[in-house]
Amino acid sequence: MTKKKWLIGIGGLIAVIVVIFGVLKVVNGNAPKAETSKSLEDEYGIEYFEVPDVEQVYINGIVQPNQMEAFSKDTRISGEPTIKVNHGDVVEEGTVLYVYEDKEVTKELEELNNQLSRNYTKRENVLVKWQRAIDNYNNASAEEQQATGGTLDEQYQSEIDSVDEEIFFINKQLNDLSTKQHLSTTAKFKGRVSIPEVKEENTPILTLTSDGFYVSGKVNEKDLPKIAVDKPAEITVISNNIAVKGKISYIDDNPLEGDGEMQSQEGSGGSMSNYGVKLTLESTEGIKNGYHVQATINLEDKQVEIPTKAIKEDGDKKYVLVNDFGSVIRRELQLGEAVGENTIVVSGIESADRIIVTSKKAVKEGDILDEKASEEKSSPSGNEE
Known part of the structure; x- marks a missing residue:
């Protein structure tokens, strides 16, 4: 073989190798890569119903009692009050909650009672003397009786009248002071009593809270006109997902003081003030003072229907399971x-909820269907709507 032919052969072999390498690279590049992670949602074989997206306004708020009163110690009165109710009692309007005893008034009453006792004793002594004088008069001779001049009764009656006048005056003083000895504080409304376990200097004696609640919330100026x-409103307790119906009862015309130091709202092009909103609750079952809630206001009057087979029962409660960010x-x-x-849903679901209708594998509350989505929602940087 000549040198030229040998070089041509070597060049052709190299070209073939290059082509083969290129083909393999393309094939491998287009081949599906092995799936390294798979959503657990796929394993359940879930059929979803997407709740139609409706324009809504969200109001975050806190449950507060319709009426609440904290009773503090009266520093003008010495001594501690005597509490007449127990922690947790539900009392009616007018019930005595606690009583103060004014020790100075008690001391005066004791002295007056001693004076009254002495005057009653004095009166008895006058009556004894009077009776003895009458007996002596009856046993005396006619001359001795005539010598008294008939002044016997007048003398003792005058003493009795003087003592009776003193007794009347003391009793009047006792009646006036007795109304000041014990100062009672009564309930101004029906409510539940809360007595603090630890008593500190500024701790109230007790707190009375009405059974009725409302939601104190706020809305920004962008949503205020809506x-x-x-x-x-559909009101949901954040901690336990209890949902109740309600409605807006009051909207403040003035922005909340110090609330947004004019808080910046993403995408608003500036800062916005917040305004106070109050909402009434149709039911307070399972709701306590201080619970955080979110109220959803639907701006469109649309009835939402969901597949009946998605609805589950727990006693007399109806519910659905929702995929909430995994x-x-x-x-x-x-x-x-x-x-x-x-079935028409009156309240309880939110716009764009992903309701689980059926699944091949059993699904229950608390299951994680997408760990990554769930972690993103719970992380501080997650963009939860």
């Missing part, structure tokens, strides 16, 4: 009438 008094949560519902294979 809402109105009497607008229905975690399964429970939403309790208030339902309307059935419409074919669907």
Whole structure:
């Protein structure tokens, strides 16, 4: 073989190798990569119903009692009050809650009672003397009786009258002071009594809280024109997902003091003030003073229907399971009438909820369907709506 032919052969072999390498690279580049992570959601074989997206306003708030009064110690009165109720009692309006005893008045009453006792003794002694004088008069001779001049009764009656006058005056003083000895404080409304376990200098004697609650919330100036008094609301307790119906009862015309040091709102193009809003609750079952809630105001009057087969029962409660950013949560519902294979939901669900209708594998509240999504929601940088 000549040198030229050998070089041509070597060059052709190299070209073939290059082509083969290129083909393999393309093939490997287009081949599907091995899946390193797979959403657990796929393993459950879930069929979802997406709640239609409706324009809504969200109001975050805190549950507060309609009436509450804390009773502090009266520093003008010495001594401690005597509490007449127990912690947890539900008392009616007018019930005596606690009583102060004015020790100075008690001391005066004791002295007056001693004076009264002495005057009654004095009166008895005068009556004894008077009776003895009468007996002596009856046993005396006619001359001795005549010598008295008939002044016997007048003398002792005058003494009795003087003592009776003193007794009347003391009793009047006792009656006046007795109303000041014990100072009672009564309930101004029906409520539940709370007595602090640890007593400190500024700790109230007790607190009276009404059984009725309302939600104190706030709304920013962007959403303020969208809402109105009497607008229905769906109110959800953040800690336990209890949902109740309510409505807006009051909207403040003035911004909250110091609330947003004019807080910046993302995408608003500036800062916005917040305004106070009050909402009434149709039910307070499972709701306590201080619970944090979110009220949802639907701006469109649309009836939402969901598949009836997605609805589950727990006693007399109806609920659905929802995929909430990778975690399964429970939403309790208030339902309307059935419409074919669907049921109208009055309250309990939110716009764009992903309701779990069926699944091949059992799904329960608390299950994690997508660990990554769940972690992103719970992380401080997660963009939870």
